Amino acid sequence: MDQATSHPMDDFPVRQLTFDMQRVGDHNVVWSRTCPEFSVFINALALHVPYFERYLIHTMRTVKDQIGDPQLRRDMSALIGQEAHHAKNFTLFNQALANRYPKVGQHDSDAREDFARRARIDSTKHLVGFTAGYETFTFLAGMIILDNHDKWFADADPVIKAMWVWHQVEEVEHGAVAFEVYRQLYGQHEWYRKWMVLKALTHIALQTLKTYPHMTKEEGWLRNPFNAAHKLGFCVLMLLRLLRAALPVFRKDYHPRRHPMATTKQNPIQIAWRRFQGRGGDVLEIDREKMAKMMGVPAPV
Known part of the structure; x- marks a missing residue:
């Protein structure tokens, strides 16, 4: 079995990819024409993600010497x-x-400072626990997003689409690492792991609900009350979807590697993307034609 179709969490690589944001510009940040509200939702949710990722890096470096x-x-x-x-x-x-939305620069700065402060003051147990809890949702979101590609990504800016597919494939690949680090260091404290899952979800929800309404207002989606209810309701339903997907995480025997979508029965986009990229394919832009080529299906008319 080749690497693309083996378990995605086995010996996953580091891919040094940089996406050309100059090709996107602030004019095209509502990048999904298939489902514009999804692109605004995930933009709002992900605004603080790079600062969590720096927090995660700090956590892994802090405890790496304790892992045998x-x-x-x-x-x-x-x-x-x-x-x-x-x-x-x-x-x-x-x-x-930030160039498109007046308040986003401040939201971005607040998130950066918040995670930098947390990295300085959190205990080692909290660093590991919160990282594992948060990674629960990046892992679940990776699977949910790839499973709904046709609904949310089919017609989208090729650079942003490519960036999100790459990101979600890799979130699934490393989806068990923080969990396993927590289990090795603090596995006897199962209750704390579950508490950190809830704390991470609360943080994600609050950050998203802070930014999403501002973005939708700037897009003019709140002028009509019926349209406003639909757009704001989409955000709430997506957060509830994350909560529902996380329910198995609270089982005592839970492990990310055993999730059906992270086995050889995984989403076919994961398999196709890893195979295509592993063979030298250009994954920095993915339009409909390239996705069809990647998946081995006829190009759309």
Whole structure:
């Protein structure tokens, strides 16, 4: 079985990809024509993500010497590499968002300062627990987003689409690392892991609900009350969808590797993307024709 179709969490690589945000510009940040409200929702949710990713990197570096398992240490190094490139690309995208939305620059600055402060003051247990809790949702979101590609991504800006597909594939790949680090260091405190999952979801929800209404207002979506209810309701339903997807996480025998979408029965986009990229394919822009080529299906008319 080749690497593309083996378990995605086995020996995952670091891919040094940089997406051309100059090709996007602030005029095209509502990048999904298939579902514009999804693009605004995920833009709002992800605004603070690069700063969490720096927090994660700090956490992994802080505890790496305490991990005896050589395979897990290798995975921690790969996780640090992947997240460093995620943070770099999404920080650049945040600049485009700040150019379009008046309050986003301040929201971005607040998130950066908040995570920098947390990294300084959090105990080691809290660093590891919150990182594992938060990574629960980047992992779940990765699977949800890829599973709904046709609904949310089919007609989208090719650079932003490519960036999100890359990001979500890699979030699934390293989706078990923070969990396994927590289990090795604090596995006897199962209650604390579950508490950190709830704390991470609360943080994600509050950050999203802080920014999403501002973005929708600037897009002119709140002028009509019926349209406003639909757009704001979309955000709430998406957050509830994350909560529902997280319910198995509270089982005592939970492990990310056993999630059906992270096995060889995984989403076919993951398999196709890893195979295409691994063979040298250009994944920095993905339009409909390239997605069809990647998936081995006829190009859309």
